[in-house]
Amino acid sequence: MEFLRNILENSQYSVVTALILGLMTAISPCPLATNITAIGFISRDIDNKKRVFINGLVYTLGRAISYTGLAVILFFGASQMNISRLFQGWGEKLLAPLLIIIGLLMLDVIKIRFPSFSGLSDKIERKVKGSYWGTLLLGMLFALAFCPYSGVLYFAILIPMTVASANGLYLPVVFAIATGLPVIIFAWFIAYAIGNVGKLYNHIKTFELWFRRGVAVLFIIVGLYYAVLLFL
C-alpha cells in the first residue's frame, strides 16, 4: 500500500492516479471481501472456461458503469454532498442484507423468479445458461457499496479530478478496471485451473451443484461478516 501511495503522490498523470486509486481500492480489506465474493459468483459456470473469463470482464464492466454513472451525475451538477452522503452512508449498510439474500436465492431457500438467480438446480437440469445480466448487476451493486476507505478514494480524490473537465470522464473507467483487476486475474486463473479440475469429475453436474452451493454459502458468510461489522 505504501508503494502505491508513493506512486500516487509523485504521479503527474491523472490516468496513472486513477489506476493507482483503483488498485488501492481493490486491495483494501472491504472491497477485497466483495471481490472475493464476486470471484466465487463468476466462477459458478466452471465447466465453461471462456464463460468464467467473460464473467470477470462483465463484472468489471458493471463496476465501470456505476463509477462512471455517478461521475456523470456529479459532472452535470448533482450535489456531491447529497450523493456522497447517500452512498458513503448507506452503500455498505445495504451490502450485508443484499449478500445474504443473493446467497439464499442461490441456495433456493428463497424462491423468486429472477432471470439471473433462478433456482440453480432447475438451471442445471435444463442446461440453460443464464445471461450475463446477473454478473453485470453484481458489479454495479458492489461498486456502489462504498466502504469508509474506498469512499474517500472515490469521492474525495477521483471525483474532483474527474469533474474538473469533460476530458476527465474516462477516469472512472480506468479506476473501475483497476478495482476489478483482481477479479479479472482470478477469473482467468480459475477458468484455466479449476475449470480442468471440474472436468476431472465423472459427475460434473454434481460437482457444479456443490460448487454453486459453496458460492452461495460464501455470499452468506461475507454478508454475515458485514452485518457483524456494521450492526454489532
Next chain:
Amino acid sequence: MKKSNNYYQSINNQKKRVMKQFVMLSAALLIMVSSISCNAQGTKKEVGQNGISSNVSVYYFHFTRRCATCMAVEENAKKAVEALYPEKVKSGEYSFTALNLDEASTKGIADKLGVGGQTLLVVRGDKKIDITSAAWLSAHDPDKMKVEIKSGIDKVLF
C-alpha cells in the same frame, strides 16, 4: 457682608453646575461604554452561532464505521494541530473537532459546510479548505500530516 454672601452663593452655584456636568458626562460615558460592550457581546454571540470568526477550526467528519486509515487521519491530524499551534489551541483560537455524520446533531454543521462524507476541513470564517485527499495520503505519517495541516491553515489565514 451681603456682597460676600452673594459671592459665596455664586461660587456654590458654579460648583453645582460643574458637578452636574460631571455627573452627566460620566453617565454619558457609562452608557457609551456599556453600549459598546453590549455590541461586542452581541457580535461575539453572532460569531459563535454562524461560525464566522477569526478562529481556525479543523473539522474531521466521519461515519460510525471507520477504517484503520480513517482513524489514523483523526489521530494524526489532531496531534498535528496541537503540536503546531499549542498556544492557540490552549487559548481556544484554534481547535480540532471530530464529528460523526451518523449522529443527528452533526447534520446542521455538515449541511452548512457542504460535507457529504468523510472529510478533513480547515475553516476560518467564510473560508474553508478541504484537505481530505492530502490528509488521507499522509494518514500514517505524522510529519507529512503536519505539513498538510499547516498548509491548510495557512491557506485560510491569508
